[in-house]
Amino acid sequence: MHSKFTAPERAAILAKLQAAGVPVEGSAHRLAAYSYDASNYRIPPVGVVFPRSVDDVLAVMAACRETGTPLISRGGGTSMAGNAIGPGIVLDFSRHMNRIISVDEATGTADVEAGVVLAQLTRETEHATGGSLTFAPDPSSKNRATIGGAIGNDACGNHSVRYGRTSDHVHEIDVVTSDGALLTASDNGVLATDPSDAYSVSRASQLGEDLKKLAQDNLSAFRLELGRIQRQVSGYHLANLLPENGLNVARALVGTEGTCAVVVRARMKLVPKAPSALLVCLGYADVVDAAKDIETILDFSPAAVEGIDEAIVDTMRLRRGDDSVLGLPQGNAFLYVDLDGDDPDEVARQAALLLERLAANGRLVDGCAVPDSAERATLWRVREDGAGLSSRPASGGESHAGWEDSAVAPQNLAAYLADFRRLLDEYELTGIMYGHFGAGCMHIRITYDLRSEEGRSVFRKFTQAAAELVVRHGGSLSGEHGDGRARSALLPHMYSPDMLAAFEEYRRMWDEAGILNPGSITDPDPIDANLALEGVPEREWRTHFELRPVEAAAAGADPWVHAVQACIGVGRCRSDSGGVMCPSFRATGDEKDSTRGRSRVLQDMVRGARTIDEGWKSEDVREALDLCLACKACSNDCPAGVDMASYKSEFFSHYYEGKLRPMSHFSLGWLPRWLKLTSRISPLVNGVLASPLGKVVAAAGGLTTKRKMPKFASRKMLRDALAPYSAPAKTADAVLFVDSFTKGFRPEVAGAAARVMESTGRQVGCESDACCGLTWISTGQLDTAKKLMSKAVAKLDDGTDAPIVVIEPSCAAALKKDAPELLGTEAAERVSHRIRSFAEAVKEWVDAGWTPPAVPPDVTVQTHCHEYSTFGATVQRKALAALGVANVAEATGCCGVAGNFGFEANHYDISMKVAQQALAPALEGTAADTPVLADGFSCAMQVKQLEPERKSLHLAELLDPRNTVL
Incomplete structure (x- = not known):
């Protein structure tokens, strides 16, 4: 295995970089974050550098060359083959070198830095060209993968059957070599990027001659062994150096996985965008039958032919609910066929003809065209989230990458899959299948046991057998993700000794120092070296949260270990759009x-x-x-189901044992207790907070002095609001749970909620003397949280099935999700099943026949993150649609307050940056007379902070029969 460094060696390397003026980071948490990508592997680096310019890259390269330190290039860190990690210095281009220099419609090219995210390039290209041009490669990770990474592993994507690989879309690539040359690889050679740079001019000239000679010396091997199928990504793409291909050095560099040079900039080709597209969804009995129809489908020149099996669908429904999968036809395996063209009527006619042809083949179980754009987006998300979701399949256990990227010619796919399933059976493994069926490329996650030596032995033997199998079918070990640490050692199964020698010579021509991304393609580590799940100590971690011990035991890991290892590096949390996760990353752009x-x-x-x-x-x-922010959005948006809010709470509960907590943990964490006092002396408290002394009080409590504090309500206000309504009783049709935030700051909402419930014809019972423990949960004071939550559950578990409607969404989420996980009791489960957020309850009432009052045609809504994650991403939108609101503008993102977070002095600035992601733009686009709904108290406070003159409403206030606000 490639060597790792001793502590003195690491210190010397870091000192060398710092002396060169390179800001290198080597903290423990930084190294931990960069020890992994999306593969099965873990290798701690020496340090991490976030270059801001090519000069920074040259300086890092010089220091690494002098010290013999490996250098690993990294973009979004989504590599599934282990080619974005290594034992030296990691260069992360995504943070600073991420500019789109220009989009040139006339030449059909875009000039970009290596850290540009693919989806960003696509958006800006379409905007700059009025939608006439787009950037084609669209892997499932497109909203966090970068151009540099796509060039590194020759990424493809869902529409590769039409547009091919990244190598089909490069015009020129600017690179830094290990000897410090700055070169431009083009479609007809290599030259110095700066003609006045004498060393680079000389280096380019010599390299060009060497590459020509390499091709001349290997004409037969390159022509016979390379480029045999559409998705032959394994190895180096040296056929591009052949005379008939014009010495296309740019394309030959694509797929080299950072082993030859460091990509810093590129000119990428753009393609025309079809004005009309239609998705055709097809259902089959199994993936083999689906693969048998590929040749028929390809006759229709589709833009995409993607496939998934039933395991992914079952897992999506289990993790995200039945509404997450809409529009699928009947079947156990599914193909998505994208047809496009200039005329929508002709596209629809082709779709109908395709369905007719497939029905005649006799294998199609069911099929339909999907014209609805929202339904298409939902279906595509099932496909794109497949990798993460299938890591913890509905059937239980875990699945892993390692053999997730094989490819054969499309006409051989059915036979390959049939043989592959037999191989899985032989080793008693399960394969969860999805991928680019139209290009013959399969992504298959397999239920290896990488935690035990016995399981790793099966992994080794099976992977060897799988390599032999795909080669027998004329295929490639990798069809998209590259070889990396997962497959490089298997290349002798696919290539002759002469070809492997040519690969080694090609690499030496570029990287004479031998420091770039060691362990990949040539001189590889064994496929089972540096596995992340190997060597995790067996230890019992005492936790407050119930972390699915049955599932953990099946995986052979402690529940806490199993929970925190849910992340497999998919990286959706690094996206700058879509969903709510992760607001802090979107604010800072920092991986940590x-x-x-x-x-x-x-x-x-x-x-x-x-x-x-x-x-x-x-x-x-x-x-x-x-x-x-403990927003919990990751528990919904993360394909692997990571719930960082719970993990943070659990960690803080142990970290602060025997330590002095921050003052905000007392001022905000104990808020429900303080409210019992403030409700008695609210005029005095409000007067103090409004005076200059208020800032002193806030600062003493660890709170920001930049945020306007809410006014505290009196006990009389709550009594007046709820006077007509009884305490909970077994005769009540529905129970209104009045939380601490509502009691303490806006009791008028409790009255409005009770009146709305009463207007539905239900007998309303109120519970206003219990606390869900939310503020203690969010600050990691879990012993107290469990006591309070246990008391609340005892009060609410009254032997009835009456729905419990909770006014504050975060408290509803605490009772719905946290109570069962913290208490682990049947009573908590019973109460959990009865909990409704107010918006969820409204939708149920309308569906049951309630006629709501008239509502305004336009509404802007900020959905609370906890409601989004626990009750569904569209819960508010569905409720408003049921009520008859015609136009809903939703601030899809965290408001930035997130309970205590935005009130804490050291978090205020980040809180306001988060607000700028969704809420602030939504408010700016909202007319003064359009209602703004913010059911969450935190959200309402942020609305007030952003626009002090605007009053936000709870949905209950909008529907209140006494409503005089509108």
């Missing part, structure tokens, strides 16, 4: 502030790793978790 970055730090914690070895008392873990 992403859900994935935090997960990796926790994973190193349970390893007892050198970088982070203090367990529950680790300061590095505390720092990594500091900017987590």
Whole structure:
């Protein structure tokens, strides 16, 4: 295996970089986050650099060359083959070198830096060209994968059957070589990027001659062994150097996985965008039958032919609910066929003809065209979230990458899959299948046991057999993700000794120092070296949260270990659009502030790793978790189901044992207790807070002085609001749970909610003397939280099935999700099943026949993150649609307050940056007379902070029969 460095060696390398003026980071939490990508592997680096310019890259390269330190290029870190990690210095281009220099419609090219995210390039290209041009490669990770990464592993994507691979879309690539040359690889050679740079001019000239000679010396091998199928990504793409291909050095560099040079900039080709598209969804009995129809489908020149099996669908429904999968036809395996063209009527006619042809083939179980754009988006999300979801399938256990990227010619796919399933049966493994059926490329996650030596032995033997099988079918070990640490050692199964020698010579021509991304393609590590799940110490971690012990036992891991290892590096938390996760990363752009970055730090914690070895008392873990807003959005948006809010709460509960907590944990964490006092003396408290003394009081409590404090309500206000309504009784049709925030700050909402419930014809019971413990949960004071929650459950578990409607969404989520996980009792489960957020209840009442009052035609809504994650991402939108609101503008994102977070002095600035992501733009686009709904108290406070003159409403106030607000 490639060597790792001793402590003195690491110190010397870091000192060398710092002396060169390179800002290198080597903290324990930083190294932990960059020890992983989306593969099965873990290799701690020496340090991480976020270059801001090519000069920074040159300086890092010089220091690494002088010290013999490996250098690993990284974009979004989504590599599933282990080619974005290594034992030296990691260069992360995504943070700073991420500019789109220009989009040139006339030449059909875009000039971009290596860290540009693919989806961003697509959006800006379509905007700049009025939708006439687009950037074609669209892997499932397109909203966080970068151009540099796509060039590194020759990424393809859902529409590759039409548009091919990244190598089909490069015009020129600017690279830095290990000897410090800055070169431009083009479609007809290589030259110095700067003609006045004498060394680079000389280096380009010599390299060009060497590449020509390499091709001349290997004409037969290159022509016979390379480029045999559409998705032959394994190895180097040296056929591009052949005379008939014009010495296309740019295309030959694509797919080299950072082993030859460091990509810093590129000119990428753009393609015309079809004005009309239609998705055709097809259902089959199994994936083999689906693959048998591929040749028929390809006759229709589709833009995409993607496939998934029933395991992914079942898992999606289990993790996200039945509404997450809409529009699928009957069957156990499914194909998505994208047809496009200039005329929508002709596209529809082709879709009908395709369905007719497939029905005649006799294998199609069911099929339909999907014209609705929202339904298409839902279906595509099932496909795109497949990798993460299938890591913890509905059937139980775990599945892993490692053989997720094989490819054959499309006409051979059915036979290959039939043989592959027999191979799985032979080793008693299950394969969860999805991928690019139209290009013959399969992504298959397999139920290896990588935690035990016996399981790793099966992994080794099976992978060898799988390599032999795909080669027998004329295929490639990799069809998209590259070879990396997962498959490089298997290349002798696919290529002759002469070809392997040519690969080695090609690499030496570029990287004479031999420091770039060691362990990939040539001179590889064994496929079972550096596995992340190997060597995790067996230890019982005492936790407050119930973390699915049955599932954990099946996986052979402690529940806490199993929970924090849910993250497999998919990286959706690094996206800048779509969903709500992860607001802090979107604010800072720093990996350490992403859900994935935090997960990796926790994973190193349970390893007892050198970088982070203090367990529950680790300061590095505390720092990594500091900017987590505990919004819980990751529990919904993360394909792997990571719930960082719960992990943060659990960690803080142990970290602060025997330590002095921050003052905000008392001022805000104990808020329900303080409210009992403030309700008696609210005029005095409000007067103090409104005076200059208020800032002193806030600062003493660890609170920001920049945020306007809410006014405290009196006990009389709550009594007046709820006077007509009884306490909970077995005769009540519905129970209204009045939470601490509502009692303490806006009791008028409780009255409105009770009147709305009464107007539905229900007998309303009220529970206003219980606390869900939310503020103690969010600050990690779990012993107290459990006591309060247990008392609340005892009061609410009254032997009836009456729905419990909770006014505050975060408290509803606490009773719905946290109560069963913290208490682990049947009573908590019973109460959980009865909990409704107010918006969820409204939808049920309308569906049951209630006629609501008239509502305005336009509404802007800020959905609370906890409601979004626990009750469904569209809960508010569905409720408003049921009520008859015609136009709903939704601020899809965290408001930034997130309970105590936005009130804490050290988090205020991040809180306001988060607000700018969705809420602030939504408010700016909302007319003064359009209602703004913010059911969450935190959200309402942020609306007030952003626009002091605007009053937000709870949905109950909008529907209140006494409503005089509108």
